[in-house]
Structures are given as C-alpha cells and as structure tokens.
Amino acid sequence: MRNIKLILAYDGTEFHGFQTQPNLRTVQGVLQQTVEDVVGHSVSIIGSGRTDAGVHARGQVVNFATSSRIPIEKWPIVLNTKLPDDVVVQHAELVPDDWHARFCAIGKEYRYRIDRSPYTDVFWRKYSHHVPYPLRLEPMREAAGHLVGRHDFTSFCAANTPVVDKVRHLHVVDLIEEGSLLTIVCRGEGFLYNMVRIIAGTLLDVGRGKLSPDQIPDILASCDRTQAGVTAPAKGLTMWKVFYAESSGLIP
Structure with missing residues (x-):
C-alpha cells in the first residue's frame, strides 16, 4: 500500500460541503468515488479539514492509501480526466505511511x-x-x-x-x-x-x-x-x- 497526498482546488457552489453526507453531493464523496473507480478498490479519503456548503478551496489537502501502482506524477492527469469541472487535483506526492492530512497539519x-x-x-x-x-x-x-x-x-x-x-x-x-x-x-x-x-x-x-x-x-x-x-x-x-x-x- 502507498500513502498518496493530493492538493485540491474546488468551487464549493454546488457542493454540500467537503465531508461525505448521505444522498448529498460533497467534495469528499465525489473524490472518493472517482479514486475508487480508478484503483478498483475501496479507499478512505482523509481531509485536512471540513469546509461548509458553498465554501471554496484552493489548497485543500487529502491523503489516501492504495495498492495502485499508477506513477505518482500521473495521478493529477488521471483524476482530472474523470473528476467534474468544479474539482481539480493540483498536485500529488507519495508520503510516509503514518502521514495524515489532518493530524500532521x-x-x-x-x-x-x-x-x-x-x-x-x-x-x-x-x-x-x-x-x-x-x-x-x-x-x-x-x-x-x-x-x-x-x-x-x-x-x-x-x-x-x-x-x-x-x-x-x-x-x-x-x-x-x-x-x-x-x-x-x-x-x-x-x-x-x-x-x-x-x-x-x-x-x-x-x-x-x-x-x-x-x-x-x-x-x-x-x-x-x-x-x-x-x-x-x-x-x-x-x-x-x-x-x-x-x-x-x-x-x-
């Protein structure tokens, strides 16, 4: 398993905040589904913090563990081709296994x-x-x-x-x-x-x-x-x- 860090930008206008909520469009929910579609297994998206409905981000940070061998430099390209237009992955990097987007901030x-x-x-x-x-x-x-x-x-x-x-x-x-x-x-x-x-x-x-x-x-x-x-x-x-x-x- 590899621990991958992403930096995201998103327009919060059409999202019900960052955190996953049942039957509502959220940034975490959209990103998690997209990553799972790419890697073919379930993942847990960890965010640096929540944003409310309507709030935007230029530098939200998340991490997740995956067994996928996609080269790290390809992650933004792969995800951005599948994500909706109001979410963009700006950067990806490998981080240590114990690195946590929230607790390390x-x-x-x-x-x-x-x-x-x-x-x-x-x-x-x-x-x-x-x-x-x-x-x-x-x-x-x-x-x-x-x-x-x-x-x-x-x-x-x-x-x-x-x-x-x-x-x-x-x-x-x-x-x-x-x-x-x-x-x-x-x-x-x-x-x-x-x-x-x-x-x-x-x-x-x-x-x-x-x-x-x-x-x-x-x-x-x-x-x-x-x-x-x-x-x-x-x-x-x-x-x-x-x-x-x-x-x-x-x-x-």
Whole structure:
C-alpha cells in the first residue's frame, strides 16, 4: 500500500460541503468515488479539514492509501480526466505511511473576499460577498490587529460548536486591497466552526461604523457569540493553504 497526498482546488457552489453526507453531493464523496473507480478498490479519503456548503478551496489537502501502482506524477492527469469541472487535483506526492492530512497539519490560511463595487461583479458573484456601501479600512485594520495572538475565540464561533477548548492562535489577520476587491487574510494554527466568517462579519461592522476597533478586546473577553458580528456568507470564503512542518511558512 502507498500513502498518496493530493492538493485540491474546488468551487464549493454546488457542493454540500467537503465531508461525505448521505444522498448529498460533497467534495469528499465525489473524490472518493472517482479514486475508487480508478484503483478498483475501496479507499478512505482523509481531509485536512471540513469546509461548509458553498465554501471554496484552493489548497485543500487529502491523503489516501492504495495498492495502485499508477506513477505518482500521473495521478493529477488521471483524476482530472474523470473528476467534474468544479474539482481539480493540483498536485500529488507519495508520503510516509503514518502521514495524515489532518493530524500532521500545523496551520491553515483562509481568505474572505468582499466585492465593494457599486453593482455585483458578475465574475465574482460566486466567490465574494457583495458589500456596495463604503468601508473604513483603517479602523478595520486596527480591529484586525486585536485578533492576532492567542485568544479564546468563543465569541467568534458558532454557538453550537461542540469543541470545548476554544483558544486559538492567529498569526495573521490582514486586509488586502485589489481594486474593488477586499480580501481578509486569516492565518493560524487552527480555526473553529464559522470562525473566519464571523471575523469577516465583525470587521465589516467596524468598517461601516457599527463597532469601533477598541471594542474587539471586550468582545473577545465576553466569550459571548451575540457580541460579535453576523456570520458572513459562505461564498466569500476560500480555504487557501494548509501548512505542514516540512514546509510551513506559517510564521512570517
């Protein structure tokens, strides 16, 4: 058996998230069926993490064990000829038998895109949240700075999150302007359910003056989900990259 690592990109618009669900189209389900059709035996696709319905990925990482002898450099070609157009294998490599896409990950980067054009950009409508009103970027950047570091992010995750320990370390929370597009970059050791989308919703509240930057520490300290902003729409979020010890780049 060989342990194969893949890096995937996918458009999450028509998927019910990454994780396999009965009778629903998911990234894991589509990929697993495709791999099984190629190798002729059952496989278990292990993902670095889940993405929700409508969330996209440029750097999702998975691994699986197979007895297939297909040369490793051929895997992207073989799979991409059989996968639907909204999933693409970008890279494949052999990894040690004990390598695990989830447990070996040391961090992730997510990006949330906001379209600030007066009218919805038809080419970005599936991959960004349209916000046509003015945003004050300097207060947003100041607020983002308060989120960097190790904090209890209870206020910035879904209320029904089952994880008990909600302390996470964010290395980067930054804003990048590209014309009318504004991208919120979040890079950290781990993320809670809906955490980046709630961070985006909260920074948008700062940008339009509903919250001030100096309220962010109090929101963090409150450990109260109702104190932070709304959960921004899924379509603006992309899992950008997963970091591993062998080539982390996690800490700038």
